[in-house]
Amino acid sequence: MDGEVELRVDGEVRRLRVDNRTTLLDALREGLGVTSPKKGCDHGQCGACTVLLDGRRAVTCLSFAVAHDGAEVVTAAGLARDGERHPVQEAFLERDALQCGFCTPGQVCSAVGVLDEVRAGHPSVVTADLTGPVDLSAEEVRERMSGxxxxxxxxxxxVEAVRDGAR
Structure with a gap:
């Protein structure tokens, strides 16, 4: 069965017809030509396909596109505004936080999601004080970015780029 899906991808409304079994990752890459999210493991274990989905980080290889009709999708490519890189993107460049670059778009989207979670006061498994603001220690970043x-x-x-991006 086919379904029509409308997504706002990096600020642009896009429509496409997909098989009900099509993942959001394949809809983005194959259907819309949005190649920032990468197909790594295709099992939700590596994070290369991470995007911000309705403001929260999500691995797109585990989500069906039809389940996200009307959703807002922000990829690493869509984080830049008016020709200016996002502070996390800048921090990744400044800290040389990439080598081959394959995982970088997913890492950057996850880092932006992590910083949003920290600002909202969401604790992680290693958060020491559950009553106060989250201290973005290296341990905290490693735990939150472990996916x-x-x-x-x-x-x-x-880790250092994520901490810099928080500043």
Whole structure:
């Protein structure tokens, strides 16, 4: 069965017809030509396909496109505004938080989502004080970013980039 889906992708309303079994990742990449989210493991384990879906980070390889009709999707490419990179994108460049770059779009979207969660006061498993503001320690960043894998091992720089992006 086919279904029609309307998505707002990086600020632009896009429509496409998809099979009901089409993942959001395949709809973005194959249907709309939006290649910022990457197909890594296709099992929700690596985070390469992470986007901001209605303001929250989500792995798109585990979501059916038809379940997100009318959703707002922001990819790493859509984070920049008026020709200016997002502060997290700048921090990734400044900290050299990438090597091959395959995981970078998912890492950046996840980092933006992490910072939004921290600002909202959402604790993680390692948050020490559940009553006050979240301290964005390296341990806190590692825990929150643990769903995003980097094959090159740029983790030290990624953690610092996320912390810089918070500033």
């Amino acid at each position: 995003n894998l980097c094959r090159c091992g740029a983790y030290v720089h990624i």
